[in-house]
Amino acid sequence: xxxxxxxxxxxxxxxxxxxxxxxxxxxxxxxxxxxxxxxxxxxxxxxxxxxxxxxxxxxxxxxxxxxxxxxxxxxxxxxxxxxxxxxxxxxxxxxxxxxxxxxxxxxxxxxxxxxxxxxxxxxxxxxxxxxxxxxxxxxxxxxxxxxxxxxxxxxxxxxxxxxxxxxxxxxxxxxxxxxxxxxxxxxxxxxxxxxxxxxxxxxxxxxxxxxxxxxxxxxxxxxxxxxxxxxxxxxxxxxxxxxxxxxxxxxxxxxxxxxxxxxxxxxxxxxxxxxxxxxxxxxxxxxxxxxxxxxxxxxxxxxxxxxxxxxxxxxxxxxxxxxxxxxxxxxxxxxxxxxxxxxxxxxxxxxxxxxxxxxxxxxxxxxxxxxxxxxxxxxxxxxxxxxxxxxxxxxxxxxxxxxxxxxxxxxxxxxxxxxxxxxxxxxxxxxxxxxxxxxxxxxxxxxxxxxxxxxxxxxxxxxxxxxxxx
Numbered sequence: 001x002x003x004x005x006x007x008x009x010x011x012x013x014x015x016x017x018x019x020x021x022x023x024x025x026x027x028x029x030x031x032x033x034x035x036x037x038x039x040x041x042x043x044x045x046x047x048x049x050x051x052x053x054x055x056x057x058x059x060x061x062x063x064x065x066x067x068x069x070x071x072x073x074x075x076x077x078x079x080x081x082x083x084x085x086x087x088x089x090x091x092x093x094x095x096x097x098x099x100x101x102x103x104x105x106x107x108x109x110x111x112x113x114x115x116x117x118x119x120x121x122x123x124x125x126x127x128x129x130x131x132x133x134x135x136x137x138x139x140x141x142x143x144x145x146x147x148x149x150x151x152x153x154x155x156x157x158x159x160x161x162x163x164x165x166x167x168x169x170x171x172x173x174x175x176x177x178x179x180x181x182x183x184x185x186x187x188x189x190x191x192x193x194x195x196x197x198x199x200x201x202x203x204x205x206x207x208x209x210x211x212x213x214x215x216x217x218x219x220x221x222x223x224x225x226x227x228x229x230x231x232x233x234x235x236x237x238x239x240x241x242x243x244x245x246x247x248x249x250x251x252x253x254x255x256x257x258x259x260x261x262x263x264x265x266x267x268x269x270x271x272x273x274x275x276x277x278x279x280x281x282x283x284x285x286x287x288x289x290x291x292x293x294x295x296x297x298x299x300x301x302x303x304x305x306x307x308x309x310x311x312x313x314x315x316x317x318x319x320x321x322x323x324x325x326x327x328x329x330x331x332x333x334x335x336x337x338x339x340x341x342x343x344x345x346x347x348x349x350x351x352x353x354x355x356x357x358x359x360x361x362x363x364x365x366x367x368x369x370x371x372x373x374x375x376x377x378x379x380x381x382x383x384x385x386x387x388x389x390x391x392x393x394x395x396x397x398x399x400x401x402x403x404x405x406x407x408x409x410x411x412x413x414x415x416x417x418x419x420x421x422x423x424x425x426x427x428x429x430x431x432x433x434x435x436x437x438x439x440x441x442x443x444x445x446x447x448x449x450x451x452x453x454x455x456x457x458x459x460x461x462x463x464x465x466x467x468x469x470x
């Protein structure tokens with residue numbers, strides 16, 4: 001196991017200049033010495049497989065308890081369905097085509113966020129915070145993501161969730177009277193080279209297993225023995241993640257920070273199965289978000305606002321009383337946190353360029369409550385597969401049998417996509433019938449085309465110039 005603790009000097013990029021606000025931003029604690037700590041818990045490749053989101057078979061009591069003590073968002077969306085790019089949107093408040101983290105930040109992939117972009121650790125530490133990241137980092141360069149303390153253990157260590165909680169507890173204690181912001185990057189339930197790493201033993205963690213015959217399969221997967229086996233392993237990894245969340249929340253309580261810390265729990269992208277992760281279909285981007293704030297007057301409620309991962313940084317800055325840079329793509333949802341049906345939160349956008357360096361497939365997306373429009377900018381290419389998904393038992397079974405269907409979706413339409421996809425989410429919530437060529441949807445199509453084009457121009461999308469709108 002490797003443990004690195006480093007202190008870095010942040011670059012103040014022109015994309016992210018900021019300064020302090022008067023004491024207390026919107027929804028932030030008021031008063032000069034009021035506590036305003038932050039803990040951001042990031043699951044790796046988790047969809048809605050949680051008890052609090054309606055899965056009847058999964059065992060996730062700690063995450064469910066967090067939802068009962070906070071706010072559960074029902075319409076939260078990643079801005080991209082890929083690990084490094086998604087984390088970059090969380091930390092920079094910018095879309096992937098703006099911040100430069102086009103793909104994965106490791107090994108031969110080695111994509112980097114632009115050096116002149118400012119991020120969560122730099123903006124907070126410039127305003128008096130002690131910042132730390134525990135577990136998975138997966139973004140670069142360090143000059144942009146300049147956490148005061150890095151606790152890096154590698155993929156296996158980031159599943160040893162009891163040990164991670166011990167390190168978090170020490171971080172809380174070492175911060176003293178200084179406000180802190182800790183990002184916790186779990187590696188569960190990410191699929192590794194040998195599945196979900198359930199064969200390993202993790203001290204202090206109970207192995208909660210599931211029978212393949214007893215799991216609940218989603219619509220985008222076929223009911224096959226190997227699929228059930230992998231989905232059961234996936235469930236086990238989620239229950240390990242859940243224990244880690246519980247250990248972290250206990251650490252906050254033991255260090256007397258449960259009542260002065262904003263806690264956010266979310267996932268970077270959807271499940272590591274074909275039809276979800278790396279796609280802009282809802283299984284890839286429609287994800288859990290649970291927020292618990294000490295200032296809440298109402299708890300255990302649901303919020304239907306359509307929020308994006310580009311809204312996470314503005315929200316954290318708002319809580320901390322730090323003025324958000326005007327260049328950010330998102331906005332703080334603290335002012336509407338306790339509203340169940342807030343107005344003016346009815347649209348989200350997404351972009352994708354790469355996952356691995358071999359997976360070039362640029363896409364742009366706009367989603368409202370009723371429709372989704374996806375523009376496949378390199379639609380003449382076959383849709384590429386992440387290596388972990390390609391080598392999964394699930395996908396290999398499809399190849400070996402020559403299956404025509406992948407759950408409810410045709411394999412052919414998944415691999416070969418048109419320039420434009422339009423879905424009526426009220427009539428077709430699983431996004432199976434593309435109505436882009438249907439004359440009855442011409443008005444909707446033109447409206448979403450224009451919205452997407454305007455957004456691309458506003459966010460300075462480099463891909464806009466190459467593909468004209470017709």
